[in-house]
Amino acid sequence: MNGKIFIIEDEASIIQLIQHNLEKEGFIVSSSVNGNDGLKELKKFQPNLLLLDWMLPDFSGIEVCKNIRKDISLKNLPIIMLTAKGEEEDKIKGLDSGVDDYLTKPFSFNELLARIKAVLRRADPKVVSDKIEFDDLKLDRIEKRVFRDNKEIQLGPTEFRLLEFFLTNPKRVYSRDQILESVWPNNINVESRTIDVHIRRLRQSINLKDKKELIRTVRSSGYSLV
Amino acid sequence: MNGKIFIIEDEASIIQLIQHNLEKEGFIVSSSVNGNDGLKELKKFQPNLLLLDWMLPDFSGIEVCKNIRKDISLKNLPIIMLTAKGEEEDKIKGLDSGVDDYLTKPFSFNELLARIKAVLRRADPKVVSDKIEFDDLKLDRIEKRVFRDNKEIQLGPTEFRLLEFFLTNPKRVYSRDQILESVWPNNINVESRTIDVHIRRLRQSINLKDKKELIRTVRSSGYSLV
């Protein structure tokens, strides 16, 4: 298995062709013609990569892309945009919206394939895969379960997202503002000290006797995973 | 600072143009016209991204790319290949050699810029992280960590800023006034002798047994990083 690819495209015939060829290459492929419902299906499918058409029936691929980049569970999903819009300004608008690559129709399937491989090569396997591991900590994004030292740990939704966030970049120190922005839904107002409380709850849950503390406090800066 | 970019190109005029435009965008740019020697310079420069021409005087960009991917300290370096070779099979050969993106000459600078940003967005932040090094001392501005002799050192906020300040200009002697102005928040009143105390604390933290003293006292002038 080379990975799971989801396609959101306007034209069913293009989907069929790409899907058929990708499956011959060993990918698992799922697709949707509708941008809106497509997002729900996409979340369920948990792909490693998204092929996204610029022109969608409901709203533009640009919008879809921006929404994905705001969603913590999808924000690192690699995206290649496929579009008939080949003008310089379109390319730049597309790339700036957060996609990883931009391919103008009509394109050769082999070039698409080469670009898919290039993007997947670069993608952080920790982030893209369903399971993230660090030390003796395992987090399953699909099943939403967390294990430490092979013992299952029950976390509340916020604690889960918080841990998921730290796991995407262990050892990096995040400020409370950065944590707020990434872990809490947009446009929500919470005191920054609230994070301390959630950090404490997370610590309480993932700490095991005889096991080292996994969350480090960096005074006047924030927190990091060890 | 947006990042450091290295260019290996055949045509000096193209280098000049790209370099000039990238620097206007806030990147730090270095370059070479020679693939072979270029690699040495590149290693010294420690870029976050490489722009690589296909056609080089000594050997092809494809070879350079493959060598980079074999080198453990460079294997994650993001690469964008620039080339006049626009045939499908060339693109595929280029992408398959391990580059992250492939741009056919002539290209617009704005598209190049958008693609550079897209690649840097995706790159492992550890590759992109902003490290300052001096001797066996490493300070990571993004991850907010300090290492000496590869052992991590925990510093208080003021000591961190102080060291960060010294690292921007090692070997330069700073007066207490200069240190005060740069390391302490504006409009704060601290005795200049307070600096001595912080210097001492920083020394205590970064000194290792059997390792040389890194902070030099310059009597009646100030302090410097060796």
Added chain:
DNA sequence: TTTTATTGTTACAGAATTGTTACAAACTAA
């Protein structure tokens, strides 16, 4: 509905960091 779990806020305790000072030590110039 009632019950249970999760969440955000606050107040206070506790810990780490900071600035100051006094004195010891090191250095300089005559």
Added chain:
DNA sequence: TTAGTTTGTAACAATTCTGTAACAATAAAA
């Protein structure tokens, strides 16, 4: 050498920041 200057060091109090528990509000489940 000595007196004068400058820096090193330890100790202390003040300040700032974080940990924690308790509580009310809200959401989810039974």
